[in-house]
Amino acid sequence: MSEGFASRFTHEEMDAIRKSLRDEERFGSDFMRLLKKVAKRVPFAEDGVAAFLCARDPATPRRVRYTLLAALGYFVLPIDAIPDILPVLGFTDDAAVIAAAIAAVAGSITPEHRERAKAILAGL
Known part of the structure; x- marks a missing residue:
């Protein structure tokens, strides 16, 4: 892992991410539950779902899966630089x-x- 990537998350955030990723089924249900609540307000919803599908695809390389997850x-965890309850600004971070992440693994x-x-x- 490069130093630049590691410095973007605090130690606590990385621990929370690792913990949630250990249980992929729960992570998936948390992601979809949150997405259903906010899909109309989140302009990157399609990118987020496509990233989630790519991360769950067995053909996706491990490095790409971990980056996307x-x-x-x-997005899923309550730890956030800008709280999601703030109108307009909440989802910018x-x-x-x-x-x-998508730019890093776009291909x-x-x-x-x-x-x-x-x-x-479309089904939500």
Whole structure:
């Protein structure tokens, strides 16, 4: 892990992310529950779902999976730089973390992941 990536999260945040990622089923249900509550207000919802689908895809390399799950963990966990309850600003830090993760692994998120994400969001 590079020093630049490690410095973006506090020790407590990394411990919380690791703990939540140990139970992928619970993490997935937490992610979908939160997404259902905020999907209409979150402009990056489709990217988030596509990233989640990519992270759950067995064909996705481990490094990519961990990068995406860490970013999505930041979205799901209550530990946040800017509280999500603040109108407009609440999700800006989440969007930035997810955008950075997606940019880092952009080639791994396939058109199939994006199509499935659109279908999931249409069903909410």
